[in-house]
Structure formats: C-alpha cells, structure tokens
Amino acid sequence: MKPSRSHPKAYWKENLRYLFILLAIWFAVSYGAGILFKEALDTIKIGGFPLGFWFAQQGSIYVFVILIFVYVRLMNRLDKKYGYDE
Amino acid sequence: MIYIGIAIWSRAGSTKEFYVAGGGVSPLANGMATAADWMSAASFISMAGIISFGGYDGSVYLMGWTGGYVLLALLLAPYLRKFGKFTVPDFIGDRYYSKTARVVAVLCALLVSFTYVAGQMRGVGLVFSRFLEVDINTGVIIGMAIVLFYAVLGGMKGITYTQVAQYCVLIFAFMVPAIFISIQMTGHVVPQIGMGGTLDDGSGTYLLDKLNGLSEELGFAQYTDGSKSTIDVFMITLALMVGTAGLPHVIVRFFTVKRVKDARKSAGIALLLIAILYTTAPAVAVFARTNMITTVSNQPYEEMPEWFTKWETTGLIAFDDKNGDGKVQYTAFAKAENEHPANELTVDRDIMVLANPEIANLPAWVIALVAAGGLAAALSTAAGLLLVISSSVSHDLIKKTFKPNISDKQELWIARGAATVAVVIAGYFGIDPPGFVAAVVALAFGLAAASFFPAIVLGIFYKKMNKEGAIAGMIVGISLMLFYMLKFKFGIFDGGKVAVAGLQKDWWFGISPEGFGSIAMLVNFVVAITVNRFTPVPPEEVQAIVENIRIPSGAGEATPH
Numbered sequence: 001m002k003p004s005r006s007h008p009k010a011y012w013k014e015n016l017r018y019l020f021i022l023l024a025i026w027f028a029v030s031y032g033a034g035i036l037f038k039e040a041l042d043t044i045k046i047g048g049f050p051l052g053f054w055f056a057q058q059g060s061i062y063v064f065v066i067l068i069f070v071y072v073r074l075m076n077r078l079d080k081k082y083g084y085d086e
Numbered sequence: 087m088i089y090i091g092i093a094i095w096s097r098a099g100s101t102k103e104f105y106v107a108g109g110g111v112s113p114l115a116n117g118m119a120t121a122a123d124w125m126s127a128a129s130f131i132s133m134a135g136i137i138s139f140g141g142y143d144g145s146v147y148l149m150g151w152t153g154g155y156v157l158l159a160l161l162l163a164p165y166l167r168k169f170g171k172f173t174v175p176d177f178i179g180d181r182y183y184s185k186t187a188r189v190v191a192v193l194c195a196l197l198v199s200f201t202y203v204a205g206q207m208r209g210v211g212l213v214f215s216r217f218l219e220v221d222i223n224t225g226v227i228i229g230m231a232i233v234l235f236y237a238v239l240g241g242m243k244g245i246t247y248t249q250v251a252q253y254c255v256l257i258f259a260f261m262v263p264a265i266f267i268s269i270q271m272t273g274h275v276v277p278q279i280g281m282g283g284t285l286d287d288g289s290g291t292y293l294l295d296k297l298n299g300l301s302e303e304l305g306f307a308q309y310t311d312g313s314k315s316t317i318d319v320f321m322i323t324l325a326l327m328v329g330t331a332g333l334p335h336v337i338v339r340f341f342t343v344k345r346v347k348d349a350r351k352s353a354g355i356a357l358l359l360i361a362i363l364y365t366t367a368p369a370v371a372v373f374a375r376t377n378m379i380t381t382v383s384n385q386p387y388e389e390m391p392e393w394f395t396k397w398e399t400t401g402l403i404a405f406d407d408k409n410g411d412g413k414v415q416y417t418a419f420a421k422a423e424n425e426h427p428a429n430e431l432t433v434d435r436d437i438m439v440l441a442n443p444e445i446a447n448l449p450a451w452v453i454a455l456v457a458a459g460g461l462a463a464a465l466s467t468a469a470g471l472l473l474v475i476s477s478s479v480s481h482d483l484i485k486k487t488f489k490p491n492i493s494d495k496q497e498l499w500i501a502r503g504a505a506t507v508a509v510v511i512a513g514y515f516g517i518d519p520p521g522f523v524a525a526v527v528a529l530a531f532g533l534a535a536a537s538f539f540p541a542i543v544l545g546i547f548y549k550k551m552n553k554e555g556a557i558a559g560m561i562v563g564i565s566l567m568l569f570y571m572l573k574f575k576f577g578i579f580d581g582g583k584v585a586v587a588g589l590q591k592d593w594w595f596g597i598s599p600e601g602f603g604s605i606a607m608l609v610n611f612v613v614a615i616t617v618n619r620f621t622p623v624p625p626e627e628v629q630a631i632v633e634n635i636r637i638p639s640g641a642g643e644a645t646p647h
Binding site for chain 2 (some may be wrong): 029057060065072
C-alpha cells in the first residue's frame with residue numbers, strides 16, 4: 001500500500017488485530033501457564049524448576065518484555081506503512 | 087546529597103517543566119525514571135521477603151507488577167501521549183467533557199496516591215533509623231526534608247533526573263548481593279539460573295528440591311506450590327496488573343517523552359529495567375529462605391550468629407524457647423503436634439532483603455549498599471507520588487475547576503504549596519501509622535484498578551462512551567472496592583481489626599480484599615456500558631478527539647490547552 005493519510009480506519013483495524021494477538025499471548029503465559037495450568041506443567045522439570053512455577057516466577061516476565069518490544073516494532077512498521085511515521 | 091545537587095541543577099522554571107519536564111525527555115532516561123518511580127520500598131525491601139515466606143504464592147506480585155506494563159504499553163501509554171495533556175484527570179475531564187468527571191478522577195487519584203505514599207515514608211524512616219541509628223520518627227523527618235526539597239524545587243524535571251540516578255543505585259544494590267550469594271550457594275554467576283541450579287556442596291541436589299524438602303519437614307507447604315487457592319491467585323494477579331496500568335504516577339511518566347513512538351518504546355525499556363530486579367527477586371527469596379532455615383533450624387540459641395541477635399534487638403526477630411531445650415525450633419505449627427515441635431521463631435518478612443547479605447556473611451560495604459538502594463527506591467517513588475498529588479490539586483482542581491484565570495507562576499506556587507502539605511501529611515502517617523499503612527499499599531492497586539483503568543480504556547477504545555457511563559462506573563467501582571476493603575480488611579462493620587481473621591470465610595467467591603479490585607473493575611465496566619446505553623451519545627467533537635488520539639502522528643508537545 002502506498003503511504004497515505006486517508007486510511008485511519010484500516011490503520012486502527014490492524015492495530016486492534018496486533019493488540020488481540022499480543023494480549024492473547026500475555027494471557028496465556030501468565031494466567032494460563034503460570035496459574036490455571038500450573039499443576040499440569042509442574043510435572044515437567046527444566047533443571048531444578050518445575051515448569052509451571054518457572055513460568056509464574058521467571059518465564060512470564062521474560063515474555064512480557066519481549067511482547068512490548070515486538071509491539072514497538074510492529075507499530076513502527078505500521079506507522080510507516082500508513083505514513084504516520086515522524 | 088547527589089539527589090539534591092541534581093534537583094538544583096534541573097529546577098523547574100515553568101508549570102510545563104514542573105508537570106511534564108518540558109516534554110523533552112529521551113525514552114531511555116524516561117524508562118529509567120519510570121523504573122525507579124515504579125520500584126518502591128515494597129519492590130526493593132518487602133517483595134523478596136514476601137516471596138521467601140510465601141513461595142509460589144509470591145508469584146502474584148511478580149506477574150502482577152510486571153504484566154501491568156504490557157497493558158500500559160499496548161492499551162494506554164501511546165494514546166494518552168497523543169492526547170497530550172498533563173495529568174490523568176485532564177484526560178478524563180476532556181474526554182468525558184465534564185467537570186464532574188474531572189473532579190471524580192482527581193478524588194480517585196488523591197485517594198490512590200495518598201494510600202501509596204504513606205507506606206513509602208514509613209520505608210524511608212525504617213532504613214534511616216536502622217542505619218543512621220536514630221529512632222524511626224527522626225528517620226521519617228529526615229526523609230521528609232529530602233523528598234520535599236527536591237520534589238518541590240524541581241518538579242517533574244528534577245524528579246526525572248534524580249530518578250535516573252536512583253535507578254542505577256538501586257539496581258546495583260540489589261544485584262551485587264544476589265550475585266555473591268548465587269555464586270556462594272550454587273556456583274552460578276546469574277542468580278536467575280542459580281535458582282534452578284544444583285547446590286555447590288557436591289551433593290548434586292537441586293536447590294529448589296532441597297528447599298521443598300526443608301519446608302515439608304518443618305510442616306510448611308511445598309515452596310513451589312504455595313497455599314493460596316487458584317482463583318485467589320488469579321484475581322490478585324489481575325488486580326495488581328490492572329492497578330499498575332491505572333496508577334496515575336506511572337501513567338503520567340509517558341507524558342514526558344516527545345513522540346508517540348517514544349512512549350511505546352519507553353514502556354518497553356522501563357519493563358526491561360524492572361524485569362532485571364523482578365526476575366532476581368525470586369532467586370534472592372529462595373537463597374534467603376534456604377540460608378535462613380539451615381542457619382537457625384534446630385541450632386542452639388547460644389550459637390546464633392551476630393545478625394540474629396542484632397535484629398532481635400529491633401524486635402523484628404523474636405525467639406521464645408517454648409520447650410526449654412535451648413534450641414531454635416522453626417516450624418509451621420503454633421502448638422506441638424504429632425512429632426512436630428511448636429514454632430518458637432517469628433521473623434518479620436520485611437527484613438529478609440536487608441538482612442540477607444548479613445546472613446550470607448557478605449562484607450560490610452555490600453550491606454551499606456543495600457541500605458542505599460532501599461532508600462533510593464522509597465525516595466524516588468515518594469517523590470513521584472507527591473508530584474501527582476500536587477499537580478492534581480494545583481492543575482486539576484484549582485486551575486481547571488475553580489479559578490481558571492490564575493497565572494502560570496501562581497499555579498506553580500500552588501503546586502509547590504500542595505506538595506509541601508502532602509509531604510507533611512504523608513510524614514504524619516509515616517510517624518504515626520494507623521496500624522494498617524502496609525496493608526493499604528497493596529490495596530492502592532485495587533483502588534486504581536476499580537476506578538481509572540475502565541474509564542481510560544473505554545475512553546480510547548469505545549468511541550461512543552459518554553460521560554454518564556464513565557462517571558457512574560468510576561463511582562460504583564471505587565465505592566465497591568472501598569466497601570470490601572473496609573469490611574474485610576479493617577472489619578469496621580464487624581467490630582474492628584480483631585474480627586478480620588474470622589471474616590475470611592465470608593469472602594465473596596473466596597476472593598481476598600487484595601484480589602477484589604478485579605471484581606470491582608469488572609463491575610465498573612458493566613455499569614459504565616449499561617448506563618451508556620440509556621444516555622445520549624457524546625458530542626461530535628469528542629468523538630473526533632477519540633479518532634485523533636488513535637493516530638500516532640502529530641503529537642506535538644504536551645500542552646496546557
């Protein structure tokens with residue numbers, strides 16, 4: 001698509017799609033792996049860590065950081081595509 | 087001293103510099119300042135201790151206080167930056183085209199900030215009193231003087247640069263002892279790996295397995311399992327996450343950068359910097375717990391190390407030789423049960439981080455470093471909160487509601503006056519805590535979750551959201567949270583604090599007051615959307631504002647109007 005300032009609706013729609021995907025991952029690692037499915041995951045061990053416990057105290061935090069930086073990159077690309085970059 | 091020097095160098099010359107540091111802070115500096123602002127006495131001093139005693143239960147703080155940044159970065163920060171005003175009530179007031187909405191938001195902001203700042207002043211006082219060897223009241227007063235000096239003089243500009251310095255101090259102070267102890271116990275330099283590693287004593291046992299074994303032996307829940315119910319863990323985590331995203335002193339940070347893309351990036355940097363401490367804390371918790379149990383459990387009282395007796399004099403460690411055998415029995419049982427002896431040792435959770443280097447026999451300079459770090463953490467957060475309080479009063483109440491025609495200079499002086507009054511009130515609560523200050527700090531998140539988060543999110547993502555809905559939602563949400571907290575945390579309807587423990591069985595759906603913010607938030611959403619359906623849609627120009635904040639370009643600088 002050519003850079004143009006006339007597609008705020010399309011821009012917003014793509015933005016919402018990104019948000020939905022990223023927040024789904026956000027939910028899955030913390031509430032999913034760290035809380036709801038902790039018991040099941042704890043049967044798997046990585047080094048000394050039961051996996052569910054690891055997600056709750058370590059893994060989810062690493063994923064959170066990565067999620068924000070992925071979001072930053074995706075949005076910067078999207079801004080360029082729609083000509084909102086500055 | 088250094089903090090004050092920076093404050094003088096960067097003192098504010100205008101309201102704009104006072105509120106948003108002139109809007110020209112780089113994302114890295116802003117990220118560091120946000121991280122220091124965010125990591126309070128609770129993160130630095132208390133959190134590892136809480137995890138240490140709670141094991142898996144402590145995860146709620148780890149996930150809650152970091153996961154909130156994802157919400158903040160994705161749902162709030164960029165849009166609020168584009169909106170380009172000074173404060174959260176500013177956004178609420180303009181987006182919902184109503185003075186009432188603004189005043190409700192100001193009251194919520196004051197309530198949240200005050201409950202939070204009182205705990206910080208207490209933390210400052212604790213560190214000063216322990217390490218300057220003055221009594222705690224003198225400690226609080228010294229702390230008040232320092233915070234007042236640079237928050238009032240410098241405003242946001244002063245605070246931003248002092249917080250950058252404070253971040254460096256506090257992260258260094260947290261990491262050094264953690265790395266030392268990790269090497270000592272497991273041979274790993276990185277504590278995050280050491281935590282899951284094997285013990286360095288040639289036995290080949292995993293550290294966590296050993297700790298689970300020790301805990302079980304003494305009658306505690308397994309360290310990696312904890313004892314809270316799944317629903318409560320879920321709800322507390324949610325309340326803390328949403329509360330983090332709704333805390334006014336954190337949100338206001340994102341008004342200080344130049345462009346919308348900087349706001350996104352600086353949220354990422356802030357979380358990265360916070361994550362360094364937050365992934366180390368659970369490791370510190372495991373090391374400290376294991377060390378403490380092996381040092382004291384079933385050992386003769388006579389042979390306790392120096393740190394034990396030193397903390398005993400502060401009253402934060404207490405030993406009572408119930409069976410008279412001269413040894414310290416540390417167990418989960420109040421009375422002797424089966425083959426388990428009764429517990430004879432009480433340890434205040436807050437001392438774990440401060441005492442940890444002493445327990446592990448680290449050199450004195452490391453111990454001093456930890457004190458400096460605790461101080462930096464508490465001071466930076468207190469200053470950020472005071473700024474929110476003062477700007478809420480001077481900007482949102484006086485300038486925007488009661489006296490719109492005061493000059494910029496007068497407004498600046500009112501802001502400084504408000505900060506002074508706020509410090510004095512916070513100091514009073516620090517010296518003379520009503521007994522529940524520490525408990526209230528956690529509840530500040532519930533209050534923020536129940537009030538701001540829904541109003542802001544709906545304001546951005548639901549164009550047709552009107553003022554009636556938003557105001558009703560905020561009022562119902564925060565009232566419900568206040569009610570639940572007063573009933574189940576302070577027991578005021580059932581005969582005071584003594585009744586609190588007995589009320590636990592009456593918790594709605596088994597959710598603790600700390601986790602109830604999630605429910606209050608959902609109720610806020612439901613009320614807001616329901617009321618919205620039966621009242622008129624917002625005017626065209628407001629809908630145009632919403633369209634505009636969704637587009638990142640042309641943010642300009644944060645302006646008064």
